[in-house]
Amino acid sequence: MRRAARRAAGALLLFGCSHAAPSANPRATVGDPAVFWNSATVYFLLTDRFDNGNPGNDTALGRAHDGAVLRSFEGGDLAGVRRKIDAGYFDSLGVDAIWLTPFVEQIHGSVNEGTGKTWGYHGYWTRDWTAVDPVLGTREDLRALVNAAHRHGIRVLMDAVINHTGPVTPQDPAWPSDWVRTGPNCTYRSYVTTVDCTLVATLPDILTDRNEPVELPAELIEKWRGEGRLERERAALDAFFTQTGYPRAPRYYVIKWLTDWVREFGIDGYRVDTAKHFGESVSAELKVEAERAFTDWKKAHPAEVLDTLPFYMVGEVYGFGVGPERSFNFGDRSVDFFAFGYDALINFGFKAEIAGSLDAVFTKYSAALHEGSLRGVAILNYVTSHDDGQPYDVNRSDPMGAGTRLLLAPGGAQIYYGDELARPLKVSGARGDANLRSFMNWGDLERDGPTTAILGHWRKVGQFRRAHPAVGAGTHRMLQAAPYLFSRTLAMAGGRVDRVLVAMDQGEGAKSIPVFDVFPDGTELVDAYSGMSGTVRDGRISLTTAFGLVLLSERPRGGTE
C-alpha cells in the first residue's frame, strides 16, 4: 500500500487536482499474467533519443557525432529516462512498463550498411553483454532508473539480444568462429534459412544451436582484464555452469549475461529481439533462467517487490498477427512461440488492420483472446515502432485518433516514444529506420500548442485504460454501430466485475447515450474524458461535455480504498 500511496501522491502533484487522490493501482489486483499484460500499457523508447540527463557522457568511448542524419549517438541516456520517471511523465500516460532499447555496451566503431555511417546508438550491436554502454550511463544510473520506476509501480523491460553480436569494424574484431557464423545470409524461405544464417550480412550470427563448449573470446578476456574484473567474471561464469550443469556453449554464456541484469537490478521482463531467428527452445531456456534470476532478486529485495506477477517475456516474431492459429508459419514449419516461454508476442498486424473498421478489429481480437487462438496469452499492439517503415500514420495526420485506437484496443498497448506528441516520422535527410528515431520533441510541448492537446488526449485515454483492466483484457461487445458504442467487461478477483462503456463520435455539448444492459438505472457513472458524471435513468446517461469521446465507468464509491 505504501507504494500505491506514493503513486497516488505523485499523480496528484502532477495534475494539481484538488479532488480526492486516485485510488490505489487497480492493476495490482490483476494476478493473471495474460490479463495483466493484455491490459497493460508499455512505453517503448530509444534511450539515446529520449532525454539527455547527462551531457557529460555524450561522446564516451570516442563515439563521434559524424554519422549520417540521425545515425550517431544523440545524447539521450538512462539518467534522462529516470528524470522523466521521477517527474511523473509515464504515470501521466498510465504506463505500466517501460521497454528500453538494449543498454549493454555497443561496438566501438561504426558501419555503413548502405544507409550511411551508423553508430550503435540503437543498442542492437552488442560488444559486451556484461557492461552498460558508457554513452547511456553507468550501472548506478541503471539501478537508479529501475528503482525509480518501481517506486512508481512501473516495470522495466530489457531488450534482450541473443541472436547476434554487433558488426565487425576495425575497432571491433570478429568473435571466434566457434561462437558465430558469418554466412550464409538468411533468405527467409524456410525455418533453417530464417534461423541458421545471418539476419543481415553485417551481423555475425551466434551459434545458438551448438552444444560444444567454447572458450571466452580473447578480446573479451583482454577487455575485462583491462577493466580489472576478469577474475570476478570468470568465477561467476564457473559458478553459473556448475550450478546449472549447462555445457559452456555460446548461448549459455549469453543467457548467463542477460539474466545477470535481472538478478542484480530487478529487471521485470524481456522484450526478446529477433525471436524467430534462433531456435525456440533457446527462448524457453532463457525464460527458465530469467525466472530463476527474478526469484533470486525478489528474495534479496523483499521491500521492492511490486507483486506476485512472474517474469515477463514478449517476443519480436516479425510478421506475427492475430489469426485463426497462434503458431507462426516459417513456410515449412509452424512454431507456437507461446509454448516456449513467451507471455506475449508483438502484434505486427494491428497498425494495418486498425486503418479499417474499428469494431471489426476489436471484435476479432476479443474473440481470439477470450475463446479463440490466443486464449490465455497476450499480444502487444502498436501504431508506430522503431523499424516498421509503414506505421499507422506516418504523417501524424491524426495523432489523437491513433491514441484512441491503440489505447482502447483489446490486448497490450505499446506506445512508441513520441506517439503521444506527434513526433515527426519523416526527417529531412534521414534514410530508412532513422526517420522513425528522431530525438523526442519535448520542445513542441513547451510551446503549448496542439502538441499539448494531443498529449492531454493520450493521458486521459491512457489513465482510463490503466484504471480499468477491462479496457484491454475484458470481453468486447459492440452495442451500437453509429455513433459507435461498445462495452468491455472483466471478472476481477473477489467477485467484482470491471465494466466500461465507450462512446465515440458523439456531438459536442449535450448528449444522451444508451447504456443498454451494461449499467442498471440509478448507477452513477463518470466520464473519464471530461470528468463529468451523471446517473443512469431509463437506460440512458445524459451528459454535457465538450468532446466526442466518452469513457464511462461506475463512479467509485466510498473514497480511495
Ligand SMILES: [Ca+2]
Ligand atoms: Ca547524455
Ligand SMILES: [Ca+2]
Ligand atoms: Ca540465428
